[in-house]
Amino acid sequence: MTETIEIGAFTMEVRADGVAVVTFSRPPVNAISLSVYQDIGHFADHVASDERIKVIIITAPDDARAWCGGADLHDFKGMTAARRKERYDFINEQLPRFHKIDRPMIAAIRGATIGVGVMLAGMCDLRIVSETARFACPEVDYGLIGGSAGLLATLRMPEAKIREMVYTGRAFTAGQLEATGFFNYVVPAAAVLPLALDLGQEIARKPLQTLRARKLASLMFEGPEWMDAYMEAQEMSSSLVEAPSSEAAVHSALKGGRRR
Template identity: 75%
Template sequence: MAAQHVFGAFSLDIRDDGVCIATFSRPPVNAVSLSVYEDIGRFADHVTEDDSIRVIVITAPDDSRAWCGGADLHEFKGMTASKRKERYQFINAQLPRFHRIDRPMIAAIRGATVGVGVMLAGMCDMRVASENARFTCPEVDYGLVGGSPGLFATLRMPEAKVREMVYTGRAFTARELESTGFFNYVVPSAAVLPIALDLAEQIARKSMPTLRARKLASLMWEGSGWMDAYLEAQEISSALVENPESKAAVLAALERGQGPGR
């Protein structure tokens, strides 16, 4: 490794060939707290300024229960509409920085990917997933509205499957979602990281100015429509958060123990 940097829950190992392995580690389930959103922003800022990074592979430790376990529900206890909006204001200062990273990003997913984790995976340029990795948008179970559908639409996922995911909140394996085109490869777990790294090595050999220009062109093509939809979903979700059913659902999930697939 040429260099290593740590930004809270994210450690960046930058190889001599320009491949950066970004490992997300926040035991037990890689839940996303406000501090993790801050780490995401710092990670994104560093990549923007580090010309030694040519391509990024985002993974989780081998023993992690999830690639990303979704929002940290502990932060939702006692949530009010005004607090929810403040939370969104903070999140909205971080996620766009991750989305605008001007280097190719590959999600190497071997574990459960929940809620905001699905969004983070969708913001990556490519996704390599374990056939048994579970993906879920469970916000409906907590009386809330998630922001993934707009991003799914941008990625041309079949609308019928998107609505099934967000209305039922149930978990789907990568193999079940393979036909949606969300993934580049769906493979046995042991093959996920090697395939992601092989892709990264191919990309790292390309011209840096061209890679950056290609990524920016892709972002321009994608447009801001999905983000506008996400912001509208935030307004709707903020109004729901004080609903007694929402509060009860969050507390029940915490009593069960927040786990991947929920």
């Protein structure tokens, strides 16, 4: 029997086998607003209290334009350095809770994964992606500094490729990034969710106590250094947000109908 739980922009289906399939749906592009960050915190709280859940698969609707389209640029209209720091303070209460979820998490990605979406994918334990899914860290295009570089380095992605992504803001297909080792599997779009479910079911047959201990051990192995680098990037990004080039880039993106 499957129970469906609604947590803001997330719909969680908790299956009898211990696999929770979580669908992130915020049309048109699954952009992350402050309200979604709050949902992420509530989601982490629910998992902590629900011992039926042994494995989490995070996906998006079949027709979604993105797995995660990055930050919602509407939140940046009229942004000041002070407001940016307040925003980061709120985000920093939510994202670490997601990162510290003590169950294995599988990112089942069939669409674009942009900005903070790359960070969320990196916080998952396994990543199964479509060959044509695109990944980008485009903060530089908005005169800002993204926070994914430290996490990607911790996950042993080649530094040269990380710097290419963060300096150019270019989008790369999963096929182009496959050699970096960031993904467990790169497969046709139709195979992503079935493969994630197969892996989830296999993992869910293990004892919950062991899975939790293994997840905590993995987090300890990562260490806190990448989060320290993320916080420092936030400070630098806050000082840049009032620059005319940043304001103009956000305005142009919104005017052109682009919403991250």
